[in-house]
Amino acid sequence: MSDEVRTTCPYCGVGCGVLVQFDDSGAIVKGNPEHRSNLGRLCSKGAALGETLTLDGRLLKPKLHGADCDWDTALDQVAGRFKAVIEEHGPDAVAFYVSGQLLTEDYYVANKIMKGFIGSAKIDTNSRLCMSSAVAAHKRAFGADTVPCSYEDLERTNLIVITGSNTAWCHPVIYQRIKQAKLDNPGLDIVVIDPRKTSTCEIADLHLPLKSGTDSVLFNGLLVYLNDHGEINKLFVDSCTENLEQTLAAAYESAGRIEDVAQQCGLSVEQVNRFYTLFARKEKVVTLFSQGINQSSSGTDKGNSIINCHLLSGRIGRPGMGPFSITGQPNAMGGREVGGLANQLSAHMDLENPQHRKLVQKHWGSPVMADKQGYKAVEMFEAIHAGKIKAIWIMATNPAVSMPDNRRVREALAKCEFVVVSDCMEKTDTTAYGHVLLPATTWGERDGMVTSSERRISRQRAFREAPGEAKHDWWIISEVGKRMGFKDAFSYASPREIFVEYAALTGKENNGSRDLDISALADLDDQAYEQFRHLQWPVTFKKPGGTTRMFEDGRFFTPSGKARFVPITPRAPANAVDPTYPLVLNTGRVRDQWHTMTRTGRSAKLSAHKPEAFVQIHPQDASRYGVGDGELVKVSSRWGDITVRGKVTEDVVAGTIFIPMHWNNQFSSQGGVGAIVNPDTDPVSGQPEFKHTPVHIQSAKPAWYGFLLSRRRFDMTSQNYWSLSKGRQLWRYEIAGDEIPGDWAAHARSLLCAHDEDVAWMEYFDAGARRYRAARMVGDQVESCIFIGPDHQLPNRDWLMGLFDKPALSDQEKAFLLSGRPGDKGSDAGPSVCACFGVGRNTIIQAIKEQKLLSVDAIGKALKAGTNCGSCIPELKALLETGQS
Ligand code: SF4
Numbered sequence: 001m002s003d004e005v006r007t008t009c010p011y012c013g014v015g016c017g018v019l020v021q022f023d024d025s026g027a028i029v030k031g032n033p034e035h036r037s038n039l040g041r042l043c044s045k046g047a048a049l050g051e052t053l054t055l056d057g058r059l060l061k062p063k064l065h066g067a068d069c070d071w072d073t074a075l076d077q078v079a080g081r082f083k084a085v086i087e088e089h090g091p092d093a094v095a096f097y098v099s100g101q102l103l104t105e106d107y108y109v110a111n112k113i114m115k116g117f118i119g120s121a122k123i124d125t126n127s128r129l130c131m132s133s134a135v136a137a138h139k140r141a142f143g144a145d146t147v148p149c150s151y152e153d154l155e156r157t158n159l160i161v162i163t164g165s166n167t168a169w170c171h172p173v174i175y176q177r178i179k180q181a182k183l184d185n186p187g188l189d190i191v192v193i194d195p196r197k198t199s200t201c202e203i204a205d206l207h208l209p210l211k212s213g214t215d216s217v218l219f220n221g222l223l224v225y226l227n228d229h230g231e232i233n234k235l236f237v238d239s240c241t242e243n244l245e246q247t248l249a250a251a252y253e254s255a256g257r258i259e260d261v262a263q264q265c266g267l268s269v270e271q272v273n274r275f276y277t278l279f280a281r282k283e284k285v286v287t288l289f290s291q292g293i294n295q296s297s298s299g300t301d302k303g304n305s306i307i308n309c310h311l312l313s314g315r316i317g318r319p320g321m322g323p324f325s326i327t328g329q330p331n332a333m334g335g336r337e338v339g340g341l342a343n344q345l346s347a348h349m350d351l352e353n354p355q356h357r358k359l360v361q362k363h364w365g366s367p368v369m370a371d372k373q374g375y376k377a378v379e380m381f382e383a384i385h386a387g388k389i390k391a392i393w394i395m396a397t398n399p400a401v402s403m404p405d406n407r408r409v410r411e412a413l414a415k416c417e418f419v420v421v422s423d424c425m426e427k428t429d430t431t432a433y434g435h436v437l438l439p440a441t442t443w444g445e446r447d448g449m450v451t452s453s454e455r456r457i458s459r460q461r462a463f464r465e466a467p468g469e470a471k472h473d474w475w476i477i478s479e480v481g482k483r484m485g486f487k488d489a490f491s492y493a494s495p496r497e498i499f500v501e502y503a504a505l506t507g508k509e510n511n512g513s514r515d516l517d518i519s520a521l522a523d524l525d526d527q528a529y530e531q532f533r534h535l536q537w538p539v540t541f542k543k544p545g546g547t548t549r550m551f552e553d554g555r556f557f558t559p560s561g562k563a564r565f566v567p568i569t570p571r572a573p574a575n576a577v578d579p580t581y582p583l584v585l586n587t588g589r590v591r592d593q594w595h596t597m598t599r600t601g602r603s604a605k606l607s608a609h610k611p612e613a614f615v616q617i618h619p620q621d622a623s624r625y626g627v628g629d630g631e632l633v634k635v636s637s638r639w640g641d642i643t644v645r646g647k648v649t650e651d652v653v654a655g656t657i658f659i660p661m662h663w664n665n666q667f668s669s670q671g672g673v674g675a676i677v678n679p680d681t682d683p684v685s686g687q688p689e690f691k692h693t694p695v696h697i698q699s700a701k702p703a704w705y706g707f708l709l710s711r712r713r714f715d716m717t718s719q720n721y722w723s724l725s726k727g728r729q730l731w732r733y734e735i736a737g738d739e740i741p742g743d744w745a746a747h748a749r750s751l752l753c754a755h756d757e758d759v760a761w762m763e764y765f766d767a768g769a770r771r772y773r774a775a776r777m778v779g780d781q782v783e784s785c786i787f788i789g790p791d792h793q794l795p796n797r798d799w800l801m802g803l804f805d806k807p808a809l810s811d812q813e814k815a816f817l818l819s820g821r822p823g824d825k826g827s828d829a830g831p832s833v834c835a836c837f838g839v840g841r842n843t844i845i846q847a848i849k850e851q852k853l854l855s856v857d858a859i860g861k862a863l864k865a866g867t868n869c870g871s872c873i874p875e876l877k878a879l880l881e882t883g884q885s
Pocket of ligand 1: 011012047173
């Protein structure tokens with residue numbers, strides 16, 4: 001094993017420090033106890049990082065029109081075609097679509113070449129989909145995109161308001177810190193504002209299941225309440241803020257009475273009153289907000305409605321207080337810092353500011369400088385569709401899945417004259433459209449910086465060689481820059497050289513006038529860069545140890561130095577009323593998957609928790625629309641339709657449904673929710689409305705349901721419905737069809753590609769009941785099995801999947817294989833609950849009953865479940881009730 005390497009988790013914006021030891025047999029991954037973001041903790045995704053280091057599916061060579069080529073050919077093609085398009089159509093005819101997965105150095109050079117050398121701002125990032133409304137709200141209120149708080153504020157506060165965030169699943173280590181803070185401080189109250197009853201509600205003292213899209217009404221009402229009850233920090237408001245009068249007028253207009261607020265938000269007066277009273281009474285309040293606020297056609301206003309309340313009560317710039325936007329991606333913050341968005345310049349400077357443009361241009365020594373905003377993400381793909389953009393380079397992201405109305409995005413990419421995709425994976429829904437594919441390095445192979453939600457800059461470090469011919473993104477972009485004629489500006493030998501150039505830019509003519517200043521890092525030499533641990537920016541010569549909290553001096557980055565209240569007139573979500581589509585679709589993450597599953601979908605541990613795309617439906621709606629739990633459900637919107645597994649639950653309120661965002665055509669024929677998501681955007685931030693799409697549901701009514709488990713992976717493209725997930729020794733397919741095959745055996749053999757007659761083949765067919773089951777044995781090992789029936793009531797997959805771990809089945813197991821259950825003498829662990837230790841539902845319930853377990857701690861002692869990342873604890877609590885009843 002290698003020495004322990006300190007690096008940072010590549011998933012969410014918490015930015016957990018990770019310790020890795022690696023050799024060819026695998027990796028040992030642990031949380032870094034010295035890292036201030038996580039203090040040694042990891043969630044299920046971070047803990048399973050070692051499992052995702054496989055080279056299976058990696059893009060290992062450059063490809064030109066589907067054929068392998070060498071790097072020179074690929075780079076010459078990219079540079080040549082981009083130059084030709086620019087010469088013929090101008091610089092605005094080319095674009096980059098980049099990603100919060102890139103490291104800061106990659107992001108910096110992509111932005112530099114587009115804005116300073118091509119001379120266009122046609123660069124945008126998938127962070128537009130994630131937190132651009134928070135950026136816009138910060139800029140409106142503070143004059144800069146400044147996150148005021150630190151994670152330690154969560155431990156120093158008396159009230160945490162979590163709004164628009166299922167923190168337990170999406171930022172699990174922040175959730176763990178909050179949970180511990182609550183144990184340590186019984187005076188800490190937690191309010192969760194979310195239309196869904198999520199796992200985060202497990203720690204809530206108050207859950208407000210507000211009506212989708214009414215957040216600004218709720219916070220305008222809070223502003224009114226604070227004002228009416230004299231909960232104003234007058235000294236702070238008078239000396240450090242402006243624009244209160246107009247803001248209060250707008251708030252009284254929309255939310256003057258608690259009764260009106262309650263009615264508009266679909267809450268009781270008591271619920272609203274309790275929230276407002278808590279906020280007013282607790283001196284220290286942190287409001288944690290995320291995609292539920294940002295992903296809206298009024299996301300910027302929602303952000304400002306929260307910030308307004310913190311400004312009025314002076315709850316900002318002091319320990320344990322502040323509005324705290326938490327980012328989705330590992331380096332969304334780094335991208336914001338180096339100007340990855342189409343409306344920003346590097347180092348938090350403004351594209352519209354001539355002095356800033358001049359300053360950046362001089363620092364880069366560039367021949368030109370973009371002087372007007374480029375297209376924001378949704379506009380960018382529309383411009384491709386309209387033929388205005390003729391060449392696009394997509395880096396480290398999968399817009400064919402993640403964009404709203406993604407069928408339109410796919411059309412745009414199919415029409416585009418020249419599409420370049422840099423990715424670590426060969427087959428994604430987006431690489432399918434690439435004329436040139438460039439193999440990029442990924443986590444564990446690359447070096448650079450990332451910034452977490454609390455402004456903490458950390459190192460990602462390589463601990464293994466780049467496989468095949470994969471190259472670092474900064475190198476690929478720089479090589480194209482050199483070939484486009486910008487040799488001097490892109491002759492970097494290492495990411496350190498890029499980082500120090502960027503760090504120096506942050507200090508240029510700054511003197512405290514801009515929030516982002518890391519000029520104290522501009523002289524890092526190779527050794528210092530290599531040894532860099534983590535610091536929160538600003539990092540200046542006055543504050544070389546970084547800055548925990550912003551605005552402690554009451555000075556902001558507006559021209560007046562005062563924070564601005566922003567008047568908010570709440571708007572209903574775009575397309576809110578549509579009788580054809582009477583339900584509201586909300587989207588989000590599941591606990592154990594990351595984005596479009598290109599990495600986490602390859603982990604058996606992480607795939608066990610939610611193996612198939614699903615829709616959560618309230619029982620009233622299920623009954624109204626004739627949909628049953630476990631059935632396939634067709635979900636339709638104005639933009640398309642998809643088919644996913646129905647889960648009937650009271651975790652969503654009646655009138656709304658929830659579908660996770662992760663599934664795509666590599667893992668599912670019809671589960672990609674982006675195909676039906678509303679592409680309307682916020683007029684200020686350009687962030688799409690992912691949380692509110694009018695939809696209709698109906699039972700998909702397939703003629704048959706089935707599942708297939710196999711050690712081999714199949715091409716399922718001819719199959720009507722299929723969904724794929726990874727098991728330990730197998731692939732699991734959920735399947736369904738609209739037509740009953742004439743010959744089940746032939747159909748099953750064709751699905752299993754099993755035409756070799758000499759292999760043992762066990763079959764069971766009940767023509768009357770329309771049930772077909774078969775297993776293919778190689779020696780005493782099960783190689784594959786298939787179960788088909790007229791409805792979704794099929795055997796539990798978990799026991800069958802466990803049989804694939806066995807080198808030889810016992811006679812008992814063989815005898816019961818086609819019954820799909822272990823028989824009297826066997827046991828079935830049930831569906832996975834604890835991903836870290838692979839503990840199933842049945843095992844837990846059995847232990848609760850037999851060992852009379854009364855607490856989550858007792859389950860942990862008995863089975864280890866819940867003792868690592870803790871992400872499954874809410875489910876363990878629910879099972880305690882089931883097991884004890
Ligand atoms: Fe990674 Fe989990 Fe930490 Fe997020 S919370 S950075 S996914 S370990």
